[in-house]
Amino acid sequence: MQFDIITIFPDILDSYFNESILKRAQKAGKIKIKMHDLRKYAAGKHRSVDDKPYGGGPGMVLMIEPLYKTLKKIRKKKNSQVILLDPAGKQFNQKIAQSYSKLDQLIMICGRYEGVDARIEEYIDQKVSIGSYILSGGELGAAVILEAISRLIPGVLGKYESTEYETFSGKDSEIIEHPQYTRPEVFKGLKVPEVLLSGNHQEI
Template identity: 65%
Template sequence: MHFEVITIFPNILDSYFNESILKRAQKKKLITINFHDPRQFATDVHKTVDDRPFGGGPGMLMKIEPLYKTLKKIKRAKKSRVILFDPAGKKFDQAKAQEFSKLDQLIMIAGRYEGVDARVEKFIDEKISIGPYVLSGGELPAAIVVEAVSRLLPGVLGDDQSSVEETFSGDGSYVEYPHYTRPEVFEYMEKGKKKKLAVPKVLLSGNHREIKEWREEHRK
């Protein structure tokens, strides 16, 4: 799976993408994450990629020419999609992540300033929103999409079953059951009295049928 992030801050996500699961996935060549800076296609000495909106209004907009040229430069895979992050776009959820995981390539435009020239929409497949709020740019949404989609790809997680059992997987009607690890009994003080929190006994029983039933009953 190839992720292409179009951003004027190509280094902003380096540390996040080079740790933990995503680092291992790249090392195993299960995914690639490439950054493309529209500034390389700016025509003036200052590498300007934004300008004032026609008709007036606050802030600046990303210009269409650098974004268009950046899109044209990216070599397209057979199953590829271009998305633009926008608060008014389709909600990104687990179902959308599963849809994207079937692609060979996902190209993401991370806008900045007050947004992008509306004519960019001519060259995208859909607008995506990660929630009903406004951020300074599309880089954080891109990171969310990359991780959510990557986790669904075979081999990315140590246990592929993890992606099946996780919150909102499948038809989205379930969330995860509670998880516990050692110690079996956790002791703490509250208002001068010793308290204990124990792991449910069924999880220590070794009875797989009962454990499965308990987990189904305790999904929240």
Template identity: 50%
Template sequence: MRIDVLSLFPNMFTGVLNESILKRAKEIGKVEYNVINFREYANNKHNTVDDYPYGGGAGMVLKPEPIFNAVESIKAKTSSKPRVILLCPQGEQYTQKKAEELAKEEHLVFICGHYEGYDERIRMHLVTDEISIGDYVLTGGELGAMVIIDSVVRLLPGVLGNEDSPVLDSFSTGLLEHPQYTRPAEFRGMKVPDVLLSGNHQLIEEWRRKQSLKRTLERRPDLLHHYPLSDQDKKWLEEIKAKKHDSNL
């Protein structure tokens, strides 16, 4: 996969792309990163990338020329047809499903904005996706781009040591992940559940499934509204709800 990032602050990405899983993915040849300062593509002597909005108003707006020029330059150097992603609070809410979709692409281009917003022609005629990582406002799109890149790159085949890891993550299955434990079996009087020490894999899988359902019900019940529950899932959920009701009496 090739990932190009257009940013006015490219140094923000230096640490993130050169540590942990993102660094490993680059080293084993699964991804190539290119962080580009789109100020270099401005077509005026002062390299200006923003201007006052027509009609008046607060703040400055990113001009179309530098961003169009930068994206067109990227496209001219590759035969792939990239997904061009605009980081924007008006975009669709980012989800694990979207991460899985983007992980199948060969080439992603991220546009990180600043100031009051983008010239609308960028949104209408250049980008393929508008994405928001949450209902809050950041200083710029860099942090959002980092979040998306991290969530996508870890899904590329061979990046994580255990191929089952991304499949079993919270949200990948549609439910929150079950509790995890490791050694020691007892720590400061707190014990690992006996079933996990039993060696009975069927019981362990049942326990994990029940715990996943329980945690989802307690923390993100909205995820259950459209999740395809099996008959056994429904039975376990009823048991969980009954125990919760009894404990509240």
């Protein structure tokens, strides 16, 4: 699966994407992650990607033209979707992650400043939020979504079956995974539940 992230800070997530599971998944060819610098698609000497909002108001708004040019350039796969990271969007959850994991390409637009020119809605499939709070941009949201989806792609985790029993996964997406314990058996008087030490797999 290919992930394309449109941002004005293309290096901001490099460290995160090049560690642990995501690093191994890329090396194994299970996923591809491409960061796209929005400024490369901007016009003019200064490569401006934002401007003052019509009607007045504080802050700056990301312009529609460079976003349109970027999407036109990078949306190549038929089985693809474009989403805008937006606090007013649909709340991201495990069911959405599962549906996105069946795509060949997911393009994520990271907003900044006061937001994005509303005309972008004509060129996206969905607005998505990772929670009811405000961040400075959509990059962290893109990282959250990318990792949640990547874990569901066969071959990314050591055992694909392990995702079935995780919180919010499997047939009942409302079930929370059971508490986990490891050694030592006793720590400062706190003991591992006896049933986990019994060897009785049915009771466990």
